[in-house]
Amino acid sequence: xxxxxxxRNELICDHLASQYVAGAMTFRVRARMESLLxxxxxxxxxxAFWADQFSVLHEQLPAEVPENKTWEQIDRRISVLxxxxxxxxxxxxxxxxxxxxxxxxxxxxxFLLAMFLLLPSISPSPQITGxxxxxxxxxxxxxxxxxxxxxxxxxxKQGDTPSRLHVQWSQGHIDKKGDQSLHLWAxxxxxxxxxxxxxxxxxEQAWDLDKPSWLAxxxxxxxxxxxxxxxxxxxxTVFSGPCVQLTAWQS
Amino acid sequence: xxxxxWLNNINLLLYRIQQNDKLALKELYGFAGxxxxxxxxxxxxxxxxAEDTLQEVFIxxxxxxxxxxxxxxxxxxxxxxxxxxxxxxxxxxxxxxxSSIHDDxxxxxxxxxxxxxxxxxSINRCLGHLKEQTRKSILMSFVYGHSHGEVSSELxxxxxxxxAWIRRGLQELKQCLAV
Numbered sequence: 001x002x003x004x005x006x007x008r009n010e011l012i013c014d015h016l017a018s019q020y021v022a023g024a025m026t027f028r029v030r031a032r033m034e035s036l037l038x039x040x041x042x043x044x045x046x047x048a049f050w051a052d053q054f055s056v057l058h059e060q061l062p063a064e065v066p067e068n069k070t071w072e073q074i075d076r077r078i079s080v081l082x083x084x085x086x087x088x089x090x091x092x093x094x095x096x097x098x099x100x101x102x103x104x105x106x107x108x109x110x111f112l113l114a115m116f117l118l119l120p121s122i123s124p125s126p127q128i129t130g131x132x133x134x135x136x137x138x139x140x141x142x143x144x145x146x147x148x149x150x151x152x153x154x155x156x157k158q159g160d161t162p163s164r165l166h167v168q169w170s171q172g173h174i175d176k177k178g179d180q181s182l183h184l185w186a187x188x189x190x191x192x193x194x195x196x197x198x199x200x201x202x203x204e205q206a207w208d209l210d211k212p213s214w215l216a217x218x219x220x221x222x223x224x225x226x227x228x229x230x231x232x233x234x235x236x237t238v239f240s241g242p243c244v245q246l247t248a249w250q251s
Numbered sequence: 252x253x254x255x256x257w258l259n260n261i262n263l264l265l266y267r268i269q270q271n272d273k274l275a276l277k278e279l280y281g282f283a284g285x286x287x288x289x290x291x292x293x294x295x296x297x298x299x300x301a302e303d304t305l306q307e308v309f310i311x312x313x314x315x316x317x318x319x320x321x322x323x324x325x326x327x328x329x330x331x332x333x334x335x336x337x338x339x340x341x342x343x344x345x346x347x348x349x350s351s352i353h354d355d356x357x358x359x360x361x362x363x364x365x366x367x368x369x370x371x372x373s374i375n376r377c378l379g380h381l382k383e384q385t386r387k388s389i390l391m392s393f394v395y396g397h398s399h400g401e402v403s404s405e406l407x408x409x410x411x412x413x414x415a416w417i418r419r420g421l422q423e424l425k426q427c428l429a430v
Contacts, residue, residue, distance in 0.1 A: 018421050021331055022392045023338040024399070030335065037320075047331075048323025053428060054393050055327040056374045059257075061394075062358065063285030064292055070302045071280055074309045078273065081314070230320050235269055 007040045017046035021054060038229035039196045131246060132166075136223040138241040141234075149239065152184075154209075154217050163214040165207040167200065185232050186213075186220035186243070194224070194231050217243065258324050265325040268316045276313055283326070284309075287333045293355075294337035294396035304340045308333050338396050352391055352405075359390070377427035385420040388413055 007013065019025055020033050037044045132153035139148050150169040157163040165184075184197040195216035201207055209217065217223070224232045225239040232240075261283060267275035288305050295301045311332060319328045352359070363379035363386075378386050384406065391397040391405065399417065403410040 014421075014425070015418075021334075023331075023334045023396055024392070027339065027342075034318075041322075044320060044322050048327065051327035051331045052323050053374050053424070055324065055330040056372050057362070057378075057390075057394060058290050058330045059286060059326065060362065060372070060375075061286065061289040061293070064288040064301075066280075066284050066288050066305055067302055070305055071277070071284070074280065074306050075277070077306070077310055078276070078313055081310075082273075228317055230318065233321060235321075236317055 007036055008042045010042075010046075013040075013043050013046040016043065018050050020047055021050040035229060038231070041231065044231075134217060134243055134245050136241045136243040138223065138225065138239040141224070141237040141240045148241070152223055152241075152243075154214075154243075157214070163209040163211075165209060165217070167207070182225040182227070182238060183229055185224045185226060186216040187222040187224065187232075188216070188219055189221035190219070195220075196229070200225070218245075258326050261329070262325045265312075265316060265319055265328075268312060269319070273313075276309065279312070280309060283329065287329060290330060290333045291337040293394055294334065295340055300340060300344065301337070304333075304336050307340070308336045311336065334396060341396070352387065352395055373428050374424075377424050380427060381420050381423060382416075384408075385416045385423075388416045389420045389424070392417060 007016075016033060020030065025033060033043075037047060133156045134154035136152040136154075137148045138150050138152060148170060150167055153166045153168065155164045155166070182200045184200060186195045186197055187193070188195065195213075197209070197213050197216060198207075220243045222240060223243050224237050226232050226236045227238050228236050230236050261279070264275045264279040264282065268279065284305065287308060288301060291301045291304045291308070292298070295304055308329075312329070319325060362375050378389070381389070387406065388402050391402045392399070397405065399413050400410060402417075403413045406413065
């Protein structure tokens with residue numbers, strides 16, 4: 001179970017939610033509250049309750065007429081934001097183009113470099129012996145017959161080595177990995193409750209789990225990767241896949 | 252509750268914005284920009300600053316629409332976003348030029364009149380049942396963005412009393428709204 005139980009107490013939820021909606025929190029406390037909202041449905045519900053109630057009053061306020069220049073400035077700023085995004089994406093393509101024309105020598109170098117970088121992540125950690133206990137095959141969410149893009153393997157705690165997850169991308173999809181931050185969730189096989197596991201480490205490295213996170217993975221029917229810390233839904237879920245328990249190899 | 256079609260439209264527009272539909276942002280601005288500006292003006296008061304804050308709100312809507320979890324109405328989410336942005340603007344200006352609750356006396360009186368159509372809204376009816384000072388404290392805090400300290404100075408009562416009024420008032424409101 002993630003998050004603190006006290007944020008599930010109705011009185012505390014209600015108090016925090018009303019403070020949040022009233023805007024009585026400092027910027028820092030509000031930021032902390034927003035990260036709690038993403039993982040505490042009770043708190044999120046309490047905020048939605050007070051926000052909805054007071055929004056009825058706000059809706060009754062006589063509307064003001066904004067100046068024409070306000071929209072023009074918004075439009076201009078959004079165009080600049082989009083242009084920056086576009087140019088970042090274009091320069092990425094241009095760098096790919098350079099790779100394409102670099103010739104066989106370049107391709108060979110890239111291949112060797114990729115092998116060099118991938119080998120540590122493909123090889124299981126030397127501290128873990130034996131096979132994975134659970135495996136989830138992850139593919140693009142909500143797409144029928146989507147190809148498996150990567151595999152999450154879960155290894156149970158052994159001695160001093162904590163329980164761990166490894167994320168291993170399929171060779172055909174490694175270029176799709178990109179720099180996006182992905183958040184892992186486990187869907188409880190009995191209750192369907194989503195349990196937040198955490199943000200995937202930036203590097204190709206083992207992902208140590210504490211006991212509650214390990215239990216959440218072990219009791220899950222499905223793992224999901226989201227683009228933000230909000231509870232998984234059709235908008236923020238990027239990858240999902242069934243989580244299955246593996247039996248031990250028989251010698 | 253507010254007009255259901257109006258609220259549904261806001262929900263749909265925010266959904267489209269989450270899909271990067273820029274036209275939907277413009278439609279939302281036409282649809283709710285004036286209402287959001289009214290919320291901001293109550294807190295920031297200075298018209299120019301309020302218009303700048305409205306700009307910030309729409310940039311945030313464009314960049315952070317995925318923060319709306321779908322729980323509660325999109326309009327409620329927008330109101331909270333607008334209020335937080337207005338209060339942040341006030342803090343950055345290091346000033347406290349909130350509109351006075353007295354500037355809106357006519358509007359406020361209308362909200363709680365027994366024969367007024369607006370009392371069909373549960374929140375109006377329930378606020379109308381509260382003691383005057385409790386209702387005033389809640390409105391100053393939740394509509395005009397005053398801190399508890401500011402409410403205490405404005406009403407010339409100790410801070411602890413204001414906090415107690417607001418806490419008890421919210422409890423009574425919740426009970427009333429549940430009926």
